Amino acid sequence: xxxxxxxxxxxxxxxxxxxxxxxxxxxxxxxxxxxxxxxxxxxxxxxxxxxxxxxxxxxxxxxxxxxxxxxxxxxxxxxxxxxxxxxxxxxxxxxxxxxxxxxxxxxxxxxxxxxxxxxxxxxxxxxxxxxxxxxxxxxxxxxxxxxxxxxxxxxxxxxxxxxxxxxxxxxxxxxxxxxxxxxxxxxxxxxxxxxxxxxxxxxxxxxxxxxxxxxxxxxxxxxxxxxxxxxxxxxx
Amino acid sequence: xxxxxxxxxxxxxxxxxxxxxxxxxxxxxxxxxxxxxxxxxxxxxxxxxxxxxxxxxxxxxxxxxxxxxxxxxxxxxxxxxxxxxxxxxxxxxxxxxxxxxxxxxxxxxxxxxxxxxxxxxxxxxxxxxxxxxxxxxxxxxxxxxxxxxxxxxxxxxxxxxxxxxxxxxxxxxxxxxxx
Numbered sequence: 001x002x003x004x005x006x007x008x009x010x011x012x013x014x015x016x017x018x019x020x021x022x023x024x025x026x027x028x029x030x031x032x033x034x035x036x037x038x039x040x041x042x043x044x045x046x047x048x049x050x051x052x053x054x055x056x057x058x059x060x061x062x063x064x065x066x067x068x069x070x071x072x073x074x075x076x077x078x079x080x081x082x083x084x085x086x087x088x089x090x091x092x093x094x095x096x097x098x099x100x101x102x103x104x105x106x107x108x109x110x111x112x113x114x115x116x117x118x119x120x121x122x123x124x125x126x127x128x129x130x131x132x133x134x135x136x137x138x139x140x141x142x143x144x145x146x147x148x149x150x151x152x153x154x155x156x157x158x159x160x161x162x163x164x165x166x167x168x169x170x171x172x173x174x175x176x177x178x179x180x181x182x183x184x185x186x187x188x189x190x191x192x193x194x195x196x197x198x199x200x201x202x203x204x205x206x207x208x209x210x211x212x213x214x215x216x217x218x219x220x221x222x223x224x225x226x227x228x229x230x231x232x233x234x235x236x
Numbered sequence: 237x238x239x240x241x242x243x244x245x246x247x248x249x250x251x252x253x254x255x256x257x258x259x260x261x262x263x264x265x266x267x268x269x270x271x272x273x274x275x276x277x278x279x280x281x282x283x284x285x286x287x288x289x290x291x292x293x294x295x296x297x298x299x300x301x302x303x304x305x306x307x308x309x310x311x312x313x314x315x316x317x318x319x320x321x322x323x324x325x326x327x328x329x330x331x332x333x334x335x336x337x338x339x340x341x342x343x344x345x346x347x348x349x350x351x352x353x354x355x356x357x358x359x360x361x362x363x364x365x366x367x368x369x370x371x372x373x374x375x376x377x378x379x380x381x382x383x384x385x386x387x388x389x390x391x392x393x394x395x396x397x398x399x400x401x402x403x404x405x406x407x408x409x410x411x412x413x414x415x
Contacts, residue, residue: 049311050304051414066311070239083305085251085295092250093305100243100309125300140305 001026002148002181006056007046015203016042019056022198022208024181026147029174031194031211032183033221035229039203040183041080044152048077060148072101075148076141080156082133083140086126090117090136093125097140111139130157138166149173151182155189167193187222197221201229237319240310244323248292257288258331265338277339278348285332285348286372289355292324293406294365303415313411321353321403328352350399351376357399357406 002024009017017039024030034040045051047058049066057064060075068074084093094108112118115135120128128136134157141149154170155163170193174180184190190197197214199207206228207214211221218224248254261284269277296303310316332352336345359368383390 050307071311077308079304081301083302084300085302086300087252088250096243096246097309099246100239102239
């Protein structure tokens with residue numbers, strides 16, 4: 001369970017987040033939707049203790065991420081890039097991460113197998129394609145078999161087969177009772193995957209509910225999204 | 237804490253660049269000692285030790301953004317900073333001792349370890365390995381000698397004071413800053 005309340009973050013003179021609040025429940029995929037620069041990544045970075053808010057709080061099962069003793073067993077996160085140093089092998093990267101949380105070495109080979117990277121585990125991360133980097137990032141997120149998954153644009157850089165795999169994986173994770181929160185700017189993708197939808201625009205939550213509630217009388221999630229975000233698609 | 241130290245040690249020993257730096261430092265020290273320069277070989281070992289300290293802390297911030305993975309794995313920053321310091325001393329300490337031995341001055345080990353920690357502190361603050369290398373090498377090779385020669389009456393604070401100040405500043409920035 002992820003609980004975000006009154007999250008406000010200011011950077012310089014720009015208001016990045018303004019009283020952002022929503023919950024992501026176990027057993028459901030919550031889609032966090034918004035145009036580029038709306039505050040999706042900022043919200044996730046605060047939730048993961050990377051950035052600090054000026055007000056409000058973001059909790060995972062009632063605790064701040066930054067206070068967790070073995071965070072990888074509580075929440076797995078996938079952010080932009082794999083997080084691995086370019087000259088380290090994928091296996092070495094996952095090994096240090098496992099050691100940091102007291103996880104057995106054997107778990108590294110399990111997650112490499114799970115994301116389909118086992119044959120390339122000895123390659124340096126800098127030699128990985130974009131899709132492989134994402135898989136390595138996901139492997140790291142799954143190391144501690146966490147009940148909560150937090151993923152920033154998880155299908156970015158994946159080929160069609162990878163996208164289908166990711167979608168099934170996220171659905172299965174929710175079916176197992178995990179809390180899945182994923183951000184995306186791809187409506188079609190979210191309409192296929194999410195149970196609940198939160199829409200953020202200019203740092204403020206503008207819609208929050210089940211997929212059916214958020215779509216409402218609009219024909220598609222995309223229509224609902226553009227109506228809620230004042231159709232800014234034309235501005236670029 | 238033990239897990240965090242193990243992880244940091246593992247990161248340092250599975251990265252090629254620190255190992256290469258140690259090998260080069262030893263080689264340069266041996267070669268320079270043959271030439272028997274007036275100041276001894278230690279100042280040359282020192283340059284390698286500074287690079288080693290910068291790489292150990294600065295590799296987190298190179299392309300790839302490993303620092304985020306690090307903070308996701310160990311989000312408690314004071315503990316992480318302590319684990320990093322311990323891991324650096326445990327892994328690089330013996331290598332630095334060997335460099336001092338090769339320079340013929342095993343007694344220089346303590347001073348070199350202070351240089352190592354200072355360089356790691358600068359890299360933590362600067363978050364850019366090349367920039368941090370430029371800062372420490374300029375300070376050690378140019379600024380300090382200039383002050384020593386130009387203003388012989390000015391008493392510079394001793395090395396432990398410098399190192400302690402930089403490490404404290406690095407710990408505070410590391411704790412406060414958004415990653």
